[in-house]
Amino acid sequence: MTDINRHNFITELSKLLTFMYEEDRLTAVNMYEDMFESCPDEQQLIHHLVSPTRQAVVLARTYDSKERMLHVDTRTKKSDLYVEEEDIVPAFVLAIEKIGTEAQQLFGTKAAALPVSEDQFSLFPAADGASDIPTVGEIIGETAENEAFAPAAGDGADVPGEEIVPVEESSGDSVDEFLSEYENGAAITYREETLPQEPSYQDAPRVRSIRRERSVPLLILYSLAAIPVCLVGLVLLLVPTLISLVFAFVFAAAGIAAVSCAFGSFVIFADILVVLGAGLVLLALGLLFLWLFVWFIGGAIAGMINGAIKLGNRLCTKEVAA
Amino acid sequence: MRKAWQIVMAVVLIVVLIGAVSVGVGLITGANMDRVFNVLDNEYNLTIYHEYITQELIPALLDAGLISK
Secondary structure, three states: OOOOOHHHHHHHHHHHHHHOOHHHHHHHHHHHHHHHHHOOOHHHHHHHHOOHHHHHHHHHHHOOHHHHHHHHHHHHHHOOOOEEEEOOOOHHHHHHHHHHHHHHHHHOOOOOOOOOOOOOOOOOOOOOOOOOOOOHHHHHHHHHHHHHHOOOOOOOOOOOHHHOOOHHHHHHHHHHHHHHHHHOOOOOOOOHHHOOOOOOOOOOOEEEEEEEEEOHHHHHHHHHHHHHHHHHHHHHHHHHHHHHHHHHHHHHHHHHHHHHHHHHOOOOHHHHHHHHHHHHHHHHHHHHHHHHHHHHHHHHHHHHHHHHHHHHHHHOEEEEEO | OHHHHHHHHHHHHHHHHHHHHHHHHHHHOOOOHHHHHHHHHHHHOHHHHHHHHHHHHHHHHHHHOOOOO
8 A cells, every 4th residue: 555645546536436426526536635635644544544445435335326316417407507505415425524534533633624714713722722622623523423423312321432333443344345355256246225324414504516617629529510410400300391381371372362252252151151161271271380380490490409509518518526 | 389389289270170160061051062163263263273283283293203193
């Protein structure tokens, strides 16, 4: 493990996280980057994290692709805004935060990892100041520990913190087992129902920014391919469009002529009824073909052009974390 | 667009229904199709169009291979 550095670790991890959606993968990689930023000793952190493969397995166990797929689909269909708020913290984000918290506790960088921004105020002194007042990191760390390892209500057990076996160790064992099986070449079948149930963190709000970047070369390539295809489609659609227009005019003219003739040239009421009825049928057919013409122009042709634009927008842009 | 389709189709069907009822009532109450055709022929020269279509246009299209018998 000594031959790996931060860059290699992140690169390898990024490759291993391709099972995640792009925005989630970027979020996870950014969080690991932040973890390295806040840690004073890079090698120590790498030693703590063990390997990119191990971290990928940890994330895979917490990643709910179905839930994330619904989330991504909803967000894509919702609007074109690139910055949106989310009310639910994904489980994999919390898993990374937990690893980061452990690393901070291990290396004693709790206070440094939680800086207070200028528009906020802190009730506690700075981390470097010698004080008995607990730091924000300590409070949050203790709260997280209490929430994670608290005994069930009603059992009355008041177990000291030292005697509690951390949850991560047990999950770490299972990860180690998984990795050892994998390295030994054992057949591994991924089944969601066998995975340990992750706790629900849906009450914790979080704001995440996403922006969309256009790839100009891809856009040019897409335009070069899409414009001829759209022109061919346009010509093909123009044929039925013009035929519909011609039929609309013919039937409408015949219908108007029949109706006007019915009241002008016939004297017998029965004949008037027949010609009037035929004229109405012709007018109805004229209306139908006129609507078909409008539909071809406003629905089919405009829909084809809009579809091509949307497809280009989807293929030639990618979402990245802001 | 779907609602527009529904409206247009409803209007077309209603008008076609009224026209068909009118034709039916006219035929029941004594309309004569030969008489109607003669009046329309005098008004719009339908025979000329009919002869042009049957004797010139259709054979020309058949010769061109655009339609088949």
